[in-house]
Amino acid sequence: MMLNWLAGFLVLIIKLTVVLFFLLFVAAYLVWVERKFLARLQIRYGPNRAGKFGLLQPLADVVKMLTKEDTVPDGADKAFFLIAPAIVATTAFVMFAVVPFGSDLTLFGRKIPMVVTDLNIGLLFVFALSSLGVYGVALGGWASNSKYGLLGGIRGAAQMISYELSLGLSLIPIIMLAHSFSIVDIVDAQASYPFIVVQPVAFIIFMISAMAESKRIPFDLPEAENELVAGYHTEYSGMRFGLFFLGEYVNMMVFGGIVSVLFLGGWRGPFLPSFLWLFIKILLVALFMIWVRGTLPRLRYDQLMTIGWKVLIPVALLNILATAAVGVMIH
């Protein structure tokens, strides 16, 4: 009994470590991928000085961030100012806990599910944490005692709360199809076909809302460089700025993971090992997000709110009704 518990604990720790380091590593290299890919879209080279193809650039950036001075502006609310970046990064990391990254592994006659924790409310957990991430943005912006920070924080809060709604509503059809909130069950429900085939509208709404949630370019009003300097992280320096940055990229990966898990069949795929399939799908989603960044200009604030409240939410509601109607007709 005790041994069993210990073995389970050990497996959990190993999974946590692997997932954490994998996320950190991939988030760092996602920055490289983004800079390189975006540069190509704009017929530039991107980073190519640090190491071959600039592959050591993330390492150089980390060294730079860690050695820079960690400044706290006069008049800032110190406690909140210091804790805000941690909130953003932590919520982004913890979200990945419910994403299954492979088919079950059998080791020494014991089944090990390839997910950090299979919560039966997995999807709600993701939403809860992505809403908590707003606190990091809003508090960071408010605590820096700077007008740019404050404006960025307010915009961030308004935008993320608005898009949280369409994000949640777009996934209700998925839950109806899978009969479960657990992400593991949702992946299992896609054994025969990925849900993007039957729910393209939900997929589009989710992608748009996910980009707004992770504050990526057509929706990057909270950090709009040409209006707000850097928005909510204007006053941050060194590794605290790095944490905001890291949180953003981990967020991008988590949303990539959730899109692949909910719509693209998760780790399912032929030939290649399951975790590799998930990685490929996350990367494709990330590349698509970068492509969007290279193409679209930033929305105006009223356009952002119009799309969120007047387009995405009604369409998502209609999609729920349509899915329900089709479901009733079939059964």
Added chain:
Amino acid sequence: MEQVVEAVKALAAGFAETFKHLFRKPITEQYPEYKRPLPERARGRIILTRDPDGEERCVSCFLCSAVCPVTCISMEGDEKPNGRRYPLWFRINFARCIYCGLCEEACPTSAIQLTPDYEFSKSTPLDFIYEKEDLLVDHQGKDKNYNYYRYAGITTDEGKKGEHIGEDKPVDVKSNLP
């Protein structure tokens, strides 16, 4: 409905355009490996040249120092026993210099000249202060044959009064004869 189709079309066109750019060769010039050819009269680091005989050209007339819009040139003049003037010390603060080339235009002896060299960045501003020994070079720069003292009407080792190129004999003010 038509509006939606129109909007989707416009979006797709944008995405197609950026996707096409993905396969174009980047237009960035990789600087240290590739240096863009400079214009013929590009202005960079300043030098002090010598005349064809290897003597310093600068006569420390202060014209460059006076004309310099950012007053980055300073010097102290002195005279050698053979009558030639020269700068005792000559200092250019390149951290302040704007490479306008006015000093070169002002110089009556072609001593101060601008080279096309622009690659001399330093890590400390003090390193930008160039003294005479840093500025002085062993060639004539752009003006190969000019030697100021062969034209100047003063007594030096190049000749006495009236012995210079294009100079008349001095008039004897004590005589009425032409």
